[in-house]
Amino acid sequence: MAGERTFWRYFKLSVLTIFSLSAFYYFIMRNDYVHISSLLPNFPKFKPQLNPPEFKPQLNPPEFKPKPNPPEFKPKPNPSEFKPKPNPSEIKPKPNPSEFKPKPNPSEFKPKPNPSEIKPTPNPSELKPQTNYTELKPQPTENPGLTLPLSTTRHPLTPPYPYPYKFLLNPKEKCQKQKPFLVLLVIGDSHDANSRLTIRETWGNESNYRDVAVVTVFLIGIPRVKTETSQKLLEEEMKTYGDIVQQDFMDTYYNLTLKTLMGMEWISKYCPGASYVMKIDNDMFLNVEYLVHHLLQPGLPVHQNYFTGYIVANTGPLRGKEYKWYVPKEVYPNDTYPPYCSGPGYAFSADMAKKIYDVAQTIRVVPMEDSFMGICLYELKIPPTNPPPNIFNGHRIDYDCCKFNKLITVHHYKGDELRKVWKDFWTQRSGCKD
Numbered sequence: 001m002a003g004e005r006t007f008w009r010y011f012k013l014s015v016l017t018i019f020s021l022s023a024f025y026y027f028i029m030r031n032d033y034v035h036i037s038s039l040l041p042n043f044p045k046f047k048p049q050l051n052p053p054e055f056k057p058q059l060n061p062p063e064f065k066p067k068p069n070p071p072e073f074k075p076k077p078n079p080s081e082f083k084p085k086p087n088p089s090e091i092k093p094k095p096n097p098s099e100f101k102p103k104p105n106p107s108e109f110k111p112k113p114n115p116s117e118i119k120p121t122p123n124p125s126e127l128k129p130q131t132n133y134t135e136l137k138p139q140p141t142e143n144p145g146l147t148l149p150l151s152t153t154r155h156p157l158t159p160p161y162p163y164p165y166k167f168l169l170n171p172k173e174k175c176q177k178q179k180p181f182l183v184l185l186v187i188g189d190s191h192d193a194n195s196r197l198t199i200r201e202t203w204g205n206e207s208n209y210r211d212v213a214v215v216t217v218f219l220i221g222i223p224r225v226k227t228e229t230s231q232k233l234l235e236e237e238m239k240t241y242g243d244i245v246q247q248d249f250m251d252t253y254y255n256l257t258l259k260t261l262m263g264m265e266w267i268s269k270y271c272p273g274a275s276y277v278m279k280i281d282n283d284m285f286l287n288v289e290y291l292v293h294h295l296l297q298p299g300l301p302v303h304q305n306y307f308t309g310y311i312v313a314n315t316g317p318l319r320g321k322e323y324k325w326y327v328p329k330e331v332y333p334n335d336t337y338p339p340y341c342s343g344p345g346y347a348f349s350a351d352m353a354k355k356i357y358d359v360a361q362t363i364r365v366v367p368m369e370d371s372f373m374g375i376c377l378y379e380l381k382i383p384p385t386n387p388p389p390n391i392f393n394g395h396r397i398d399y400d401c402c403k404f405n406k407l408i409t410v411h412h413y414k415g416d417e418l419r420k421v422w423k424d425f426w427t428q429r430s431g432c433k434d
């Protein structure tokens with residue numbers, strides 16, 4: 001019958017269309033295409049839609065303890081949808097056909113919570129073609145039993161950790177020739193090859209420092225805007241300079257903590273003989289000589305449990321979604337942070353790297369890397385050390401050679417300006433009185 005045949009033809013056509021659109025939508029959702037900039041002003045996007053208000057943990061204070069107890073991290077299930085034993089497959093991004101309109105428009109693509117972010121497993125096809133999960137077992141830690149299970153439900157702003165991130169670029173031989181007195185861990189965007197060049201030519205040039213061994217490495221993740229050549233370019237840069245440490249997490253603002261933790265992991269595994277480490281942003285002026293000779297002092301025994309920088313105390317997370325540093329209660333429930341050293345530049349004894357790396361396996365990670373270092377210090381019961389006044393500057397100070405000769409960091413110097421200031425500083429500083 002003609003009518004019935006037409007019906008089946010349309011039926012097949014619709015099934016095909018719905019299937020294709022679902023596949024397309026699913027692909028978009030998995031593709032982590034959201035850039036960090038879209039996280040910034042329009043935070044309402046970030047409402048964890050999958051998690052009803054019950055998710056707000058302030059109703060239940062005992063759940064806040066940053067203890068690695070999986071049940072405490074689970075969002076309170078809505079009684080009406082209560083399932084006695086949520087299993088990981090429920091978190092899986094099952095596309096709901098009813099949500100698929102024939103013509104998806106961008107506003108429907110709000111990918112928060114992005115299914116791939118709920119599952120700490122990065123899209124395998126994108127990050128590691130031949131991931132063999134058993135090969136990527138979590139790194140051995142002091143207390144493997146305390147490691148958080150990977151299936152723990154995670155707020156999209158909580159960096160996925162611990163997760164066995166893999167080193168894609170690793171200058172293992174950097175510390176083999178000699179034990180460095182100081183390692184500079186330079187933080188910058190993976191795309192920002194220019195800043196890396198500037199730093200290699202200014203304060204990051206290892207050959208500037210003749211009386212102590214200084215090692216400079218740049219910490220990066222996977223470029224968030226990936227092009228065919230982005231990884232190739234990084235590999236070439238690595239071939240030329242041999243100073244890039246890269247792991248397979250997405251290089252975004254909210255993942256900065258992963259970058260710092262990668263630095264801690266790298267020091268503890270590939271540079272354990274170092275004496276001191278400085279974590280420094282790529283838009284800073286850094287006076288390595290002052291740091292080495294006036295603060296750390298190679299003549300003295302190497303400190304232990306030493307962590308210093310511009311100390312920030314009595315602050316708490318910003319809860320307003322309009323801030324770049326917005327941290328919701330679900331991500332960090334306490335109203336205050338323990339004291340910490342301001343992020344653009346802090347220094348520590350190298351023994352701290354392993355201690356921090358280990359303790360980070362056992363507690364909830366927050367996206368503000370400097371605050372998170374403070375939380376680790378608090379867990380380790382090692383308070384940060386107050387430095388002499390005015391040597392770590394998180395704000396800008398106008399360049400003055402002799403003033404810069406007596407401090408360690410100044411914020412907001414990069415590119416050509418940094419080159420110019422550095423050249424003057426490096427050639428003129430010997431004329432300054434002590």
Ligand SMILES: *[C@@H]1O[C@H](CO)[C@@H](O)[C@H](O)[C@H]1NC(C)=O
Nearest residue numbers: 130131132133134135136137
């Ligand atoms: C994954 O690695 C494990 C241990 O190294 C090995 O036994 C297994 O065969 C590997 N599986 C695949 C699919 O490669």
Ligand SMILES: *[C@@H]1O[C@H](CO)[C@@H](O)[C@H](O)[C@H]1NC(C)=O
Nearest residue numbers: 197200201202205206207208
């Ligand atoms: C680093 O300094 C050395 C010696 O001062 C110089 O020869 C070299 O060109 C510098 N490297 C860069 C990348 O500027």
Ligand SMILES: *[C@@H]1O[C@H](CO)[C@@H](O)[C@H](O)[C@H]1NC(C)=O
Nearest residue numbers: 117122248249250252254255
């Ligand atoms: C952080 O990195 C992980 C792993 O690459 C990624 O899945 C996640 O989307 C990133 N988070 C943010 C907020 O960028």
Ligand SMILES: *[C@@H]1O[C@H](CO)[C@@H](O)[C@H](O)[C@H]1NC(C)=O
Nearest residue numbers: 064065334336337338375378
């Ligand atoms: C957060 O608050 C709880 C409860 O007051 C406290 O036990 C815990 O030590 C605090 N954590 C931090 C990192 O301050």
